[in-house]
Amino acid sequence: MSKFKEKEKATKLRKKGFSYSEILKKIPVAKSTLSLWLRSVGLAKEQKQRLTEKKLAAAFRGAQARRIYRLTITKEIKNKARSEIGKLSNRELWLIGIALYWAEGTKQKDYNISQKVKFSNSDPEMIKVFLKWLLDICSISKKDIHFRISLHKIAKNKLKTVQKYWSSVTGFKIDNFKGIDWKKHKIYTKRKNRGEKYFGLLNIYVRKSTNLNRKISGWTDGICKYCRVV
Structure with a gap:
């Protein structure tokens, strides 16, 4: 095919809304040559729309590919990290429970030295771990554990x-x-756990647990002392 015919064919394809990469697949010339041939070729609205749609589709495919890559890498990292934990001893579980309560539990204060154990969270896995800690490590009876749910009124x-x-x-x-403790709903909220996946906040209480709360406070003091932060 002569250069003239190649240019003519390229022009027709461009006017139909073909991208440079699509045209180059049909007409094997240098991209600089193609750019020179087509620099004065105008595109109708429909052709511009076709090119825009192709760019968006390509961007979407790229985004999907990156997402799949991130998910794959995340899965690999999590699986490796999970295997690094291995089997936990009772002492390790004891320390984990102390750290959980330190972060999410209600502590005794100078103005309320009789505060019982209360742990609050919306993460189901964390709730399971803390209950295991109460039952298996602290030897709390199930009959001494009770619950209250904090829930936004909009989820009534x-x-x-x-x-x-x-x-x-x-x-x-x-x-x-x-x-149930009903919470007033705020129209403007930054909460992420809304809709079907919203199950409120679970509060775990332990009856007659004032002394256990005091022990937890002492345990956290011991951790701080060992880590030389006090």
Whole structure:
């Protein structure tokens, strides 16, 4: 094919909305040559739209590929990290529970030295670990553990679903989740856990646990002393 015919064909393809890369697949010339041939070729609205749609589609494919790559890498890292933990001893679980309560539990204050153990969180896995700590490490009886759910009023219509959810997470009967603390809904909120995945906040209470709370305070002091932060 002569250069003239190649240029003519390239011009027709461009006017149909073909991209440079598409044209180069059909007409094997240098990209600089093609650019020179087509620099004065105008595109109709439909052709511009076609090119825009192709760019968006390519960008979407690229984004999807990057997302799949990130998910793959994340899975590999998590699997390797999971295997690094191995089997936990009772002492290690004891220290984990102390750290959890230190972060998410209600502490005794000078103005309230009789504060009982109260732990609050919305993460089901963290709730499971803390309950295991109470039952297996601190030897707390199940009958001494009770719950209250903190829930936004906007989720009032899914109360039964929420109660069933926390019953399933904890392994306690649904009758243990009748206590509800209703929270006023804010129209403008930065909360991420909304909609179908919102199950409120679970508060775990331990009856007659004032002394346990005091022990936890002493344990955290011991950790601080060992780490030389006090």
